[in-house]
Amino acid sequence: MNGAADLPLWLALPVALLLLAGAGLALVGSIGLMRLRGFYDRVHAPAVVSTLGIGCVLLASMLYFSVLQTRFVLHELLIIVFVVVTTPVTLMLLTRAALYRDRRENSDEVPPLPED
Amino acid sequence: MRRLLPYPLLGLSLLLLWMLLQDSASPAALLLGAVLALAGCRVLVALRLPPTGPRGLAALASLRRLRALVALLGDVAVEVVRSNNAVARIILRVPGAREGRSGFVHVPLDMRNPYGLAALACILTATPGTVWVDYDEAESIMLLHVLDMIDEEQWVRIVKDKWERQLMDLFE
Numbered sequence: 001m002n003g004a005a006d007l008p009l010w011l012a013l014p015v016a017l018l019l020l021a022g023a024g025l026a027l028v029g030s031i032g033l034m035r036l037r038g039f040y041d042r043v044h045a046p047a048v049v050s051t052l053g054i055g056c057v058l059l060a061s062m063l064y065f066s067v068l069q070t071r072f073v074l075h076e077l078l079i080i081v082f083v084v085v086t087t088p089v090t091l092m093l094l095t096r097a098a099l100y101r102d103r104r105e106n107s108d109e110v111p112p113l114p115e116d
Numbered sequence: 117m118r119r120l121l122p123y124p125l126l127g128l129s130l131l132l133l134w135m136l137l138q139d140s141a142s143p144a145a146l147l148l149g150a151v152l153a154l155a156g157c158r159v160l161v162a163l164r165l166p167p168t169g170p171r172g173l174a175a176l177a178s179l180r181r182l183r184a185l186v187a188l189l190g191d192v193a194v195e196v197v198r199s200n201n202a203v204a205r206i207i208l209r210v211p212g213a214r215e216g217r218s219g220f221v222h223v224p225l226d227m228r229n230p231y232g233l234a235a236l237a238c239i240l241t242a243t244p245g246t247v248w249v250d251y252d253e254a255e256s257i258m259l260l261h262v263l264d265m266i267d268e269e270q271w272v273r274i275v276k277d278k279w280e281r282q283l284m285d286l287f288e
Contacts, residue, residue: 088241
């Protein structure tokens, strides 16, 4: 289904802006992966994409298809929920693996295990 | 009733999830969703999750808690937008400009409820700029990595005042 050509302006504008913002944030996240130094800094960059970046794109999708099909299209909400719940788990797994390894190698970058 | 539907809130969420996935509220979707919801609750019973605490997740259904939950979700949304902006600025900073430093912060927590801690971990990691790294169960100290370390005290205060208090209201 392609109705993009005869989309009214009031809808086309916000959809386009949201898509651009989402794409821009995804770009910023990728640049961050490249520019930030060290593993623990880099792990922050994907969070930009997985929260606001993906949120903007999905909001645009919801707007676009809701108006085009003249009913509420809401299953994008599910994508938001699943992404918000699953990305932190992955990020935490990665950081904990890195921390475990750095502590074994006695790296001075990470705080040591608390004494007991 | 309790045996048929041990987790009413979860069952309802599963039903809603199914209807959203199907994008329909037709009787067929409702019926199949209800069957799936019941099956999902059975699976959870078989998994024997740790108890949700004295008041439990089911107590979320009370109106006051529902309001607290909505307020919390609103706060998370605002914080996500704010910290996205902050992290984007750090990433796009001109090389050579004043370099902020990142670092680890130890945050002593008062919350013990495992579900509350899980929620705190998800919130902190989902907002850009902070990642939950480690948790020491014996001492109840959480290790947090922050991208923009202003000073340690301030981050401890942010975590405790902003998130822990709200989550303790909900979970404990």
